[in-house]
Amino acid sequence: MSTGLKRGSWSAEEDEKLISYIKRYGIWNWSQMPKFAGLSRSGKSCRLRWMNFLKPDLKKGEFSKEEEESILHLHSLLGNKWSAIAARLPGRTDNGVKNYWHAHLKKCTCEQNLRACQTVEQDNNNSSSSFDNIQEPTCPITNGISSSRCTTSSEDQWLEFRDNYTDTSSQGTTTFDDLHCFWDQLCPFENLEFRNINHHIDTFYGHVFQDSNYDPISSYTSYTDDYNGSLLPDP
DNA sequence: AAGAACATCAACCGCAGAGTC
């Protein structure tokens, strides 16, 4: 059934109409906008065109080595959360990252996995140790919380743990390593370093349990890239 | 030179979550 809406590739004239409309009136309602902008497109199509192609700060062209490494790293942490990955690559879109992944990087990880499987298989043949028997160390504090999403029970555990640490830090029943272990289990990102325990306890608590916009990877990025031994500004 | 095979990427589709009435 025809809706009268145009589909397929965008013409230069359509691009111009959309750009000039948004420049003048901003983005207010994607579903209504095409009508006022004089476009026979769906709002969805307009939004996509703007977000993936016309937005002024978009970076086009080849992905750099650094960007490629970031994608690989973030994908290993986040999986197919393309928008979350793209959010950490200035000027790149989720669609662009997704396309790049499927075109360039997927095969890299497939090859790595293949090699890893072959290695495991070889090891299994050579010794009695089985890959299945390998277990991650479990933190006695968290009893093995492994999700980066924090549950109420983990919040309770954290509060209890924090009180214990605060009350007894002078006596040392709960150690710095225990705390590190706790966060490592909760938010298992590489290079997450704790250098000043007193500063970080409540900052992390706020990030994880009280800030609904908590984003573990942003925290990860902030605490590694920006961290120079001093406390970061509050979010 | 021509056509087949493959690679790339813009665009579409369906779904889910958030917001509003």
Added chain:
DNA sequence: CGACTCTGCGGTTGATGTTCT
């Protein structure tokens, strides 16, 4: 509280360009 709308996300498709035979 349910229905509806809007927005954004991830998977997929299809057009186009490039390389190979």
